[in-house]
Amino acid sequence: MNGASLQRKVANAAVPVAFGVGFVVLWEFLVRWRDIKQFILPRPSMIWKEAVNNAGFLRSAATVSGTNALVGLVCGIIIGCAVAMIANRFKILAELVTPLSAAISAIPIVVIVSILNNMFRIGSEVPRRLMVTIVVFFVVFVNVARGLRQSNSTQMELMRSYAASPSQVMKKVRFPNALPFLFTAIKIAAPLAVTTAFVSEYFGGTQDGLGQKIPAAMANSKDPLGWAYVGAACVLGLGFFIAANVLEYVAVPWQRSRNSG
Amino acid sequence: MKHESHSPDQSLGQPAVVVDNVSKVFNAGGRQQVDALLDISLTVQPGEFVSLIGPSGCGKSTLLRLIADLLSVSSGSLVVNGKPAAQARLDQDYGMAFQQAGLFDWRNVAKNIELPLEIRGWDQAKRRERSAEMLELVKLSEFASHMPWQLSGGMQQRVAIARALAAHPPLLLMDEPFGALDEMTREHMQAELLSICASTSTTVIFVTHSIPEAVYLSDRVVVMSPRPGRITATIDVNLGGNRNDDTREASEFYGKITEVREALRGIEHVGGARGIEDR
Numbered sequence A: 001m002n003g004a005s006l007q008r009k010v011a012n013a014a015v016p017v018a019f020g021v022g023f024v025v026l027w028e029f030l031v032r033w034r035d036i037k038q039f040i041l042p043r044p045s046m047i048w049k050e051a052v053n054n055a056g057f058l059r060s061a062a063t064v065s066g067t068n069a070l071v072g073l074v075c076g077i078i079i080g081c082a083v084a085m086i087a088n089r090f091k092i093l094a095e096l097v098t099p100l101s102a103a104i105s106a107i108p109i110v111v112i113v114s115i116l117n118n119m120f121r122i123g124s125e126v127p128r129r130l131m132v133t134i135v136v137f138f139v140v141f142v143n144v145a146r147g148l149r150q151s152n153s154t155q156m157e158l159m160r161s162y163a164a165s166p167s168q169v170m171k172k173v174r175f176p177n178a179l180p181f182l183f184t185a186i187k188i189a190a191p192l193a194v195t196t197a198f199v200s201e202y203f204g205g206t207q208d209g210l211g212q213k214i215p216a217a218m219a220n221s222k223d224p225l226g227w228a229y230v231g232a233a234c235v236l237g238l239g240f241f242i243a244a245n246v247l248e249y250v251a252v253p254w255q256r257s258r259n260s261g
Numbered sequence B: 001m002k003h004e005s006h007s008p009d010q011s012l013g014q015p016a017v018v019v020d021n022v023s024k025v026f027n028a029g030g031r032q033q034v035d036a037l038l039d040i041s042l043t044v045q046p047g048e049f050v051s052l053i054g055p056s057g058c059g060k061s062t063l064l065r066l067i068a069d070l071l072s073v074s075s076g077s078l079v080v081n082g083k084p085a086a087q088a089r090l091d092q093d094y095g096m097a098f099q100q101a102g103l104f105d106w107r108n109v110a111k112n113i114e115l116p117l118e119i120r121g122w123d124q125a126k127r128r129e130r131s132a133e134m135l136e137l138v139k140l141s142e143f144a145s146h147m148p149w150q151l152s153g154g155m156q157q158r159v160a161i162a163r164a165l166a167a168h169p170p171l172l173l174m175d176e177p178f179g180a181l182d183e184m185t186r187e188h189m190q191a192e193l194l195s196i197c198a199s200t201s202t203t204v205i206f207v208t209h210s211i212p213e214a215v216y217l218s219d220r221v222v223v224m225s226p227r228p229g230r231i232t233a234t235i236d237v238n239l240g241g242n243r244n245d246d247t248r249e250a251s252e253f254y255g256k257i258t259e260v261r262e263a264l265r266g267i268e269h270v271g272g273a274r275g276i277e278d279r
């Protein structure tokens, strides 16, 4: 069963890969044919050349952004799960956190990043990671809180018949039951963490991440290099998304069996 | 009684369950008030197998949940294993199985059976030993490390029964545990349940919609009527201790089935008996 479903996964991946390759070829062809100016849209082959020549810069910028996104993602997941579990136990907290999270979500990222930048020393990566943490936290909190509430009634009655304590019920039933919700949240939050890292890098701080490099290269008319940075950003986002999917595949196998019917 | 008393703390002659004038009202005083049970009295002796049968909504599940202390009574009293129902639950004096197996997807078969023991605080070696023993009892030893979703419905239900029996509770409460199974598996499970109960001398209260199932399994069949739920008849079965496939062909068996059906017909004239299977 595992081999077959893996094979199916590979087959499923073939279509988007073929589409991507076709898209790049068409792009190259169109730019050459219509003789489009480089500062409007450079050719993929130019971008690739530029990327190879500046591989070191790309890698270090991607590492900075990737680390910001990853640290924020992990912190957001841990805090989101913890708060959701406590809120499930003490309803008052749920009533406090839900409107608060709605209020904070309404504040534009720019504003929060500026405030955070003023709170920490110049050049610190902490404000960016905090920003990612905040965004990830809300996604995880909302989903996990819902997962914790939707426990199977037969399982809950069984736990009561065992005279299980509230913390045993949380640990042995509610949380495992919420895992599919957690991984759905992680799949949404992982690419979001990457884009949030870019955006918060853009609004001030050290000029080291991809969020600074892309607009900087574009502004200096080094367009192919700017596009190479964009390509690196895409790869990073895609990497996070794939990692989240693999994690789900490994961690909640019963969900996998349910999906495949 | 045909079985020995189960455990030493269950003093001889003391009933396993005493339901005394119990009533249950849901949403009392509200617009959606439901008089689920009215003045129910029932005494079950240790080692006895008692079935509850009656039309849908007559309060069978409610009565079972009251005995299990998953719900609390509106009036009357409930003594389980010589103590108040709440204390019996805290002491894990009963095991319970539902129509849904309710297995935990993230635990393998052995770990599912060990869950009630884990909550009791048993150490791992003792848990392993007991789950292996229970798996043998339900003939699923080779599936110890399988995950629940890899089992058929009948196998899952057997795991649920093994789990209900894992702590060797003196009392087993079952709410239509075979309701979702096909006829063949169902008859097979009935025979298995009887042999397990005989070898462990467990008291069973069993909810079912099937007349033959109730007659085949029980020492006593309790017939209930709806709105409000009451006990309208109690039928002693006496088919003997060694029931097998021949029992299902015997004329006494059909005689008892007719008797239960007639008791249910009596209800039909009053309220309308829906949801009773004649198979």
Ligand SMILES: Nc1ncnc2c1ncn2[C@@H]1O[C@H](COP(=O)(O)OP(=O)(O)OP(=O)(O)O)[C@@H](O)[C@H]1O
Pocket: B026, B027, B034, B036, B054, B055, B056, B057, B058, B059, B060, B061, B062, B063, B275
């Ligand atoms: N939690 C509840 N809140 C309100 N009413 C309830 C609740 N549980 C059961 N009832 C009502 O109590 C009555 C008895 O329900 P119960 O589930 O015990 O019936 P049952 O005999 O088990 O039926 P079935 O054979 O369909 O399982 C029904 O009228 C039902 O609507």
Ligand SMILES: [Mg+2]
Pocket: B060, B061, B062, B175
């Ligand atoms: Mg019921």
